[in-house]
Amino acid sequence: GAGVSQSPSNKVTEKGKDVELRCDPISGHTALYWYRQSLGQGLEFLIYFQGNSAPDKSGLPSDRFSAERTGGSVSTLTIQRTQQEDSAVYLCASSLADRGAGANVLTFGAGSRLTVL
Amino acid sequence: AQKVTQAQTEISVVEKEDVTLDCVYETRDTTYYLFWYKQPPSGELVFLIRRNSFDEQNEISGRYSWNFQKSTSSFNFTITASQVVDSAVYFCALTNFGNEKLTFGTGTRLTIIP
Numbered sequence: 234g235a236g237v238s239q240s241p242s243n244k245v246t247e248k249g250k251d252v253e254l255r256c257d258p259i260s261g262h263t264a265l266y267w268y269r270q271s272l273g274q275g276l277e278f279l280i281y282f283q284g285n286s287a288p289d290k291s292g293l294p295s296d297r298f299s300a301e302r303t304g305g306s307v308s309t310l311t312i313q314r315t316q317q318e319d320s321a322v323y324l325c326a327s328s329l330a331d332r333g334a335g336a337n338v339l340t341f342g343a344g345s346r347l348t349v350l
Numbered sequence: 351a352q353k354v355t356q357a358q359t360e361i362s363v364v365e366k367e368d369v370t371l372d373c374v375y376e377t378r379d380t381t382y383y384l385f386w387y388k389q390p391p392s393g394e395l396v397f398l399i400r401r402n403s404f405d406e407q408n409e410i411s412g413r414y415s416w417n418f419q420k421s422t423s424s425f426n427f428t429i430t431a432s433q434v435v436d437s438a439v440y441f442c443a444l445t446n447f448g449n450e451k452l453t454f455g456t457g458t459r460l461t462i463i464p
Contacts, residue, residue, distance in 0.1 A: 236394075268452075336447075
């Protein structure tokens with residue numbers, strides 16, 4: 234697609250429920266990233282994919298969080314047994330990864346706003 | 351550990367005024383990259399500039415300019431003759447060579463008053 238697409242744009246859920254957030258990167262972008270933006274914490278790195286593998290998942294805050302990427306394209310971020318502190322905007326980004334690691338320019342989606350009641 | 355500090359939480363200026371957004375960073379690595387991203391009300395962060403640690407030349411792009419000073423670990427961003435469309439949250443970010451994880455500052459919310 235023309236840009237990074239994320240769905241849903243808004244999700245309200247009850248504490249304890251599982252949620253899935255989807256990211257559709259720009260076609261041809263091999264690298265995919267998830268970040269979380271919350272009022273108290275700013276923008277935090279969660280996980281990075283190169284193709285279908287995740288060389289860096291160091292930012293996932295707990296084992297309730299997981300992510301996968303299939304076909305080198307779409308990625309899903311899953312949060313199990315949601316807690317109120319999971320409320321945030323979850324941003325996905327993708328990159329051509331045509332520069333050295335660290336130099337790549339990211340194109341971000343508009344985010345999925347998650348509210349846990 | 352890496353850290354990016356944007357001490358200015360919110361700035362308001364009248365249209366056509368110049369404004370400078372400050373960014374101070376900390377890293378132990380000698381090779382690193384610095385970025386500025388803009389987040390308009392729509393929510394999508396938009397890339398503005400990338401700088402590597404070996405290139406201290408200042409850069410100008412239209413009304414935007416960036417001042418990179420390794421001696422003070424700063425990478426400040428100036429908007430000249432500000433416009434209402436410049437209203438957004440601006441993030442400074444840092445990553446080390448070989449590392450895909452961006453460390454972001456907390457952002458500066460810029461409001462341009464018409």
